[in-house]
Amino acid sequence: MAIVLGDNRYGKAGVRLVRVDRGEAWHRITDLTVDVALSGELTAVHLSGDNAHVLPTDTQKNTVYAFAADGVGEVEEFGLRLARHFVATQPAIGRAVVTLAEYEWDRIEGADGPAPHSFSRSGRYTRTARVVHDAAAGTEVVSGLRGLTVLNTTDSEFVGYAVDRYTTLPETKDRILATDIDARWRHRGTDGDWAASFAAVRRALLAAFAGTYSRSLQQTLYAMGRQVLAERDELVEVRLSLPNRHHYLVDLAPFGRDNPNAVFLAGDRPYGLVEGTVRRDDAPAALVEL
Template sequence: MAIVLGPNQYGKAETRLVHVTRDGAVHEIKDLNVSVALGGDMTETHLTGDNAAVLPTDTQKNTVFAFAKEHGVGEIEEFGLRLATHFVDSQPSIHTARVHIEEYTWERLSVGGTPAPHSFQRSGVETRTATVTYDGTRAWVVSGLRDLVVLNSTASEFWGYIRDSYTTLRETTDRVLATAVNARWRYASTEGDFAKSYAEARRHLVEAFAETHSLSLQQTLYAMGQRVLENRSEIAEVRLALPNKHHFVVDLSAFDLDNDNEVFFAADRPYGLIEGTVLHDDAPDAGLAWSE
């Protein structure tokens, strides 16, 4: 039985890039974490140590910094497309490039009600993400966000589920529903206004969560993905991972106190994890394998 080399890739992970755009006294900040993964003719470096086909990961890191200087950053999807295309088109031995970018947002401080020109504070708890993959003939873009924590203090139920000899969970028609939204959406093309698309997709995710009377977190997941697809024609597919951040009603009867869904214990683990994909049935490249 022969032993062969299977699928492989390599790259420089988590290059921390902070780019300051200086427009006179007024500055803008882009704060990114950039990871590159390349694939191609890498058999010899694995089998014999011949590195003739290898673009050093240090070079990949330098390219990230140089592109920020030479071309600016702009939207992270656009920056990822420039990098991925460069790595494949400039090196015959590189056949695929995946660039994953996390963006950490900053907001301008104010002094006496006036926006400060060059002073900022980190804003938001969620992280904006983008993953661009290019194989020499086509590119696809996946945008998203991670750790957007949301909570409904009511309008959530959970009942009618399977019960067996190990079931102790009580049915409820009024519970806290909380999650940390991890969402990614694939665009139908690489053209468009990524800033507007991100802002609108985020808005529709949040509004669907808030407006859905939930009988299950699965139902909420589908409603969130459906809302995005119904309102954003440039998006072909939405994938969501929603951890159920359980809130358990505390039994205060030992203290002769009633607890009408007012006092909860917020448990961090274990937790339910609900994952799913929502897409148009005729979406281009439906079922396309996304790079993680």
């Protein structure tokens, strides 16, 4: 029986980058974490330690900063520039995957309105992107967001589920539905108005969450993905990961009080986790699974 090297990659992870664009009156801040992963003809370094085809990860880090000196722009654009560069300049590298997370900052409100160069970290959600550039298979762009917390106070139920000897959960016709949206969506091509597309997808996700009477979180997931694809022709696939942030009705009877669906314990863990993909039936195969 032979022992062989399988799939492998290497790169620089967790590159922290802050770029300040200094206008005459207003400053703009871009705050990113960038991960780079390269793969290709790397058998020799694994089997014998021959580093001839290895671009140091420190060089990859420096490349991120050097490219940022020319501007960052939208995260998808920056990822495309980096991924294409690594494949074009390193003959042994056939594929580059660049993953980016962008953190949102809000302008601080001063006495006379928004401050031109003062910011607070919003924490509302994190914008993400992943670019795959493969010399043989082509280029793929995946945009996304994570940590977008949403909640419906009603129009959600959970009944008719499978029951066995270990089931204790009571059915409910009116419950709080809350989740932290982690969404990724795959584009048809490698150009377009990335900012407008991102904003439109975010609106569609929120509209579907708010507008769906939910009989299960799975139903809500499908409704969200379907609405995104129905509205955005430039996308072919949406992947959603939705933790069910449970809210438990507190029993106030020991205190002689009623609780008409008003007072809840917000549970932390354990939590239900629903994940799924909604895609067009003619979507081309992905270079990397969403």
